[in-house]
Amino acid sequence: MVIKDEGRAARVWALIAGFAGAEAVSVGHVCRAAVPVTGTDGAALSLVTAPDRRTLLHATDGAARRLDDLQFGLGEGPCVDAWRQGGPVLVADLGSVEAMARWPWFAASAVEAGAGALFAFPLQAGAIRPGVLVLYRAQPGLLSDEQLADALVFARAALTVTLDTVGSDGVEGRSTPVASGWLGQDRAEVYQATGMVAVQLDAGLDEALARLRAHAFTTDASLAEIAQQVLDRVLRFTPDGTGGSDAE
The missing domain is CATH 1.10.10 (Arc Repressor Mutant, subunit A)
Structure with a gap:
């Protein structure tokens, strides 16, 4: 199992490096590489310092940006819950009764914005939780086991790149203070x-x-x-x- 995980991580980092080319690896490269591998349509990565303080670092397209804006503006959604709970929130059908009941404002607006499914992965290592990687699909549908495993590795890669970029304070339940230039x-x-x-x-x-x-x-x-x-x-x-x- 360890060998398989190491092999998956090596493959994911190779894909990210391919998107980066001669550039230094950024969160944008992580997001863009994650989309085709996970069979999704777009991705966004947000820096989170508190439930009501989030900064969008990258969105692959307008719909991904809109979904982030909705969750920030409404104060609810899978991204919010993933950060608070410290675990993935996987929503295969945003139009389902369950999703509408859990996020009454966000779910309907997300479907209207063109999202059928949304998968949120907190960036977390021990007490450090600096952000959330969000993947969306235009059509409802679950991630396969392989796609989910890859998404978790992309989230770990996003954690590494994010911490390398903005640093960390290492305080449980909090994450990196945002420099003014990032806000x-x-x-x-x-x-x-x-x-x-x-x-x-x-x-x-x-x-x-x-x-x-x-x-x-x-x-x-x-x-x-x-x-x-x-x-x-x-x-x-x-x-x-x-x-x-x-x-x-």
Whole structure:
């Protein structure tokens, strides 16, 4: 079994190196190599420092990016659960009753975005858990045993490359602090707006982010758009308990 695992790891790293060519291996190369091997249609890798703090490092296509945005914006989904639980979350059919019940907001939006199945693998080594590798399929369907075994090796490869890129603090339940250069501008604005809403509501950051997400959902806007309205002083939240907001 050890020999087989070593052989699989060597094959996966050779595939990643093939995608990298003369370039230094990056998380993008890991994602792009994982897609054909696992029989999926796209991949994304997110750096995660807390359940509500995630930075997209790479997405192979627009659908993968959209799925990451949805999970960040809605605060639920396989990626969120995989990071919290520290184990893979494999969803063969996002349109199933089970998926719709588990992630009522995300599952329907994911299907609308073009995903039939989604597989999330936390990047984890002992106490270190710096991110999640997500693979999606346009059509529902399970990963075969071989595809699942390969996906787990790709997740380990992604862990190695991620830690080599951004470092780690080694604290259980937490992962690498994100340098400002790694934080996407739209996500940075969401975090800034969350702080402003927390002051407006005289509440914690978790409640402030929840109010932002709820307002984005009820107004059919993206979380980034709502955050920008807060930063522009167009939108102000009030502690009235209704989940609404006042425009100045």
